[in-house]
Amino acid sequence: MIVIAxxxxxxxxWCLINEAGRKILFNTEGYNPYFSNTEYIVGSLKVGLPDHLETEKLTEVYYYGAGCSTDTNKKIVADAMQQIFPNAEINIGHDLLASCRALLGDEEGFAAILGTGTNTCLYDGKDISLNIDSLxxxxxxxxxxxxxxxxxxxxxMKGYMPKGLREAFYDNFALTNEDIFDNIYNKPLPNRFCASFSKFLxxxxxxxxEYTFNTVSYAFSAFFENxxxxxxxxxxxxxxxxGSVGYSFRDILSVVADKYEMGIGKIIRSPIDDLVDYHLRTSKMTK
Incomplete structure (x- = not known):
């Protein structure tokens, strides 16, 4: 059995491919090794993985992850996966490579992630040929x-939000300025906390x-400029x-891209289906 994530x-x-070739999809929380250590990932997976998953029977694990761009970060995730899947061959790759394979296959081109975080690259049909760090x-x-x-x-917090939307924000979250500061400066995973409010918008x-267009187009214009x-x-x-942000606001993204004279190609929420197809073609289990 193999699993692709x-x-x-x-x-x-996640997608598990069992011995019969059946695909079983499931989700867990995300793990960025810049913010989550091995111990945290192991603890989360023990709680988040399906009870029926026979982890000791897995032979291959292919994990593409945010933040998995350095050997140190890859090891954080690999060590966690090896503890959870003790008999599997563990393969850790960057989520940007997964995006390239899903979006472009074997063709060269430009690929981007617009989700909780951002990333971009040029892809030569096999590997990433140029990446400007999003920082x-x-x-x-x-x-x-x-x-x-x-x-x-x-x-x-500054009172610039339209009155009705500001009231809806408080009704949904009941956050004071002090609560927001605490989540950003004192609690773990502030990036995830901030990103959660894009769904509210x-x-x-x-x-x-008008507020939505101005806010999102400002962000996408900064994406192009920087x-x-x-x-x-x-x-x-x-x-x-x-990515969920690029997909959800794809109409605004198209407007901004047109301003910068760049055509729109493929915009999808998740690469998992395309990754599964790729690994079904290349996995040892199918040979």
């Missing part, structure tokens, strides 16, 4: 759910179209995007 900072999508939620991640969420929180986008336009000949590529 697409791990973001907020959620991980994470503290220094960058323009266009991400966290970036949008920080803008929403700032507008709420999506839920109210039809009622507050990342996309710095790739050589970027206008020659289509904008291919994976």
């Amino acid at each position: 697409d791990g973001g900072s907020t959620k991980t999508n 994470g939620y503290f220094l960058g991640d323009e266009g991400s759910g966290c970036y949008i969420g920080k803008r929403i929180l700032a507008d709420y 999506y839920d109210f986008k039809d009622s507050y179209e 990342l996309v336009i710095h790739y050589p000949n970027y206008k020659d590529y289509k904008l291919n995007v994976i």
Whole structure:
């Protein structure tokens, strides 16, 4: 049996392929090794994995994760996976490579992640050929759910948010300014906390179209200005995007991309289906 996982900072999508070739989908929380250590990941998986999953029978694990771009971070995740799946061969890759395979297959092109965080690259059909570091939620991640969420929180705290939306925000979350500061500066996973509010904006986008457009287009314009336009000949590529934020606000993303003279390619929420197909073609289990 093999399992393929697409791990973001907020959620991980898993697909188990059993001996009969049946696909079994399930989710756990996300694990970014910049914020979660091995012990945390092991504890979370013990609680989050399905009870029926026979972890000792797995032979291959392919985990693509946010933050898995360095050997140190890959080891944090690999050590956790080895504890949970003791008899499996563990393979850890970056979520950006998973996005490239899902969006472009064997074709070269431009790929981006717009989810809790942001990432971008040029892909040569086999591997990532150029990546401009998005610098994470503290220094960058323009266009991400966290970036949008920080803008929403700032507008709420400063009183800039439209009155009705501000009231809806308090009705939904009952957060004071002190609560928000505590979550950002004192509690774990502040990036996930900030990113969660992008969904709130999506839920109210039809009622507050102007505020939604201004907030999200500001974030996507920053995404282009700080990342996309710095790739050589970027206008020659289509904008291919994976992630809940890019997918949910794809209409606004298309408007901003047009402003920067970049065509829209494939925009999907998750790469897991395409990754499963890829590994079914290449897995030892199917040979």
